[in-house]
Amino acid sequence: MTNDYFTPPYNLEAEQAVLGGLMISTDEDKRQHVISLVKSGSFYSRPHSRIFTEIVKLIKSDYPTDVITVSDSLTRSGDLEKVGGFAYIAELCRLPSVANIVNYARIVRDKAIQRYAINNLNTCVEMLMANDGLDINNKLSNVQQVVSSIVEHAKTGKSKGLRPALDVVGDWLDDVDRRFSDPKNAVGFTLGIESLDELMAPKQALRGSLIVVGARPKMGKTAFYNRVATHFALNHQLPTLLFSLEMTDRGIIERMISQEGDVSADIFYTGTHDDMEMARALARAKEIAESNMYIDSTPGIDLNHIIAECRKVKRAKGQIGLIAIDYLTLIKAGQAERRDIAYGDITTGLKNLAKEMDCVVLLLTQLNRKLEDRADKRPTPADSRDTGQIEQDCDVWIGLYRDAVYNDNADKSLMEILLRLNRDGNTGTAYAQLVSSYIKNISKGEAERLSFKGNDNRKSYARKGQQATEAF
Known part of the structure; x- marks a missing residue:
């Protein structure tokens, strides 16, 4: 030799x-x-x-x-x-x-x-x-x-x-030059929900960020997940990697097509439908099919599986826009003394993955049911169940809340998007509508009107109850 x-x-x-x-x-x-x-x-x-x-x-x-x-x-x-x-x-x-x-x-x-x-x-x-x-x-x-x-x-x-x-x-100076020469593509990523994007401006969701979305059941986590994912695939036109441990891949696609086509998923089952609606849905299906979206609905996967699949796409495509995971506690955790330590290892691994892939990682998580014992049931990062490191690991923490889940007289569609933690920008409350399990944009004025209407209904209901008691 x-x-x-x-x-x-x-x-x-x-x-x-x-x-x-x-x-x-x-x-x-x-x-x-x-x-x-x-x-x-x-x-x-x-x-x-x-x-x-x-x-x-x-x-x-x-x-x-x-x-x-x-x-x-x-x-x-x-x-x-x-x-x-x-x-x-x-x-x-x-x-x-x-x-x-x-x-x-x-x-x-x-x-x-x-x-x-x-x-x-x-x-x-x-x-x-x-x-x-x-x-x-x-x-x-x-x-x-x-x-x-x-x-x-x-x-x-x-x-x-x-x-x-x-x-x-x-490298930083090159980034600054790009921001001024092409501001639309040089800043962080919008998430596709107008009021939330306005709240997170001007930096938006930066590459390398771990975004955690927490909520109790029926608050619209999957709808949020689908809206952000389709926005990345269709609007940012970047490789979008979805790991769904709860729904099937076909179930996810069906919801996305319904959402983007603004049609009810019932039309795919009844056999009776409006031709214009079906044409619109199929057109959106074609767009999603031709996008850089990848879906993995393998049950019981662990963090190593997610990392390996992401690296495979990064090598093939050169870049990734979004990795979305639904949801944390369904990921197979490693052995540890306590569950919160085991899931903490996962959130730390996902934050490292966001940095390695230079993309946004969106992680859904269930919240502790103890929050329902509070008078104000709007979630905070401390409500994350069995995941003690979420606040330390995430760059953005968003809670989803719908008053209608707890109050019959609240508006059924109004969703509050609570931006509780944002290391690179503002915090506050954004609003959307959840209609037929799909998220729709809503103006601040319309959100205030719906919220006021719900509060007014509750007051009216309370007055009628008091009058009935007095009459008795």
């Missing part, structure tokens, strides 16, 4: 050509393309990495990048002699062809990806060989995470672990 097997892949000539091209090229589009392809860590040679960092700093400050300015900048930082001196900077500018600078950058990038992959795959071997008490399933899950990070690095150039502040600030 030759020593070449143990030599990390690199191409010093391509690295030199990239640096020289950046200094002498007058084609700004090509220079920006090169900067998007390679980072300082892409260079095998440390002096080359340092020179690249200085050139990029000058480019972003709108300064010239010729031999004199680059050498002067390195002199002021005390690094000129460390990278080879003025003579070496001048030598870099003797390129075969400036026109090929983007191709040279691709060579540098490909070699860097190879080195990154080799280093991380060596780590996988070490993990599998280690006598650390972990079972094989956990080890394979860790290996899968490393492989996913390699694929992610190849597509985005971003790596896990410690990163220089310079790189992080650069």
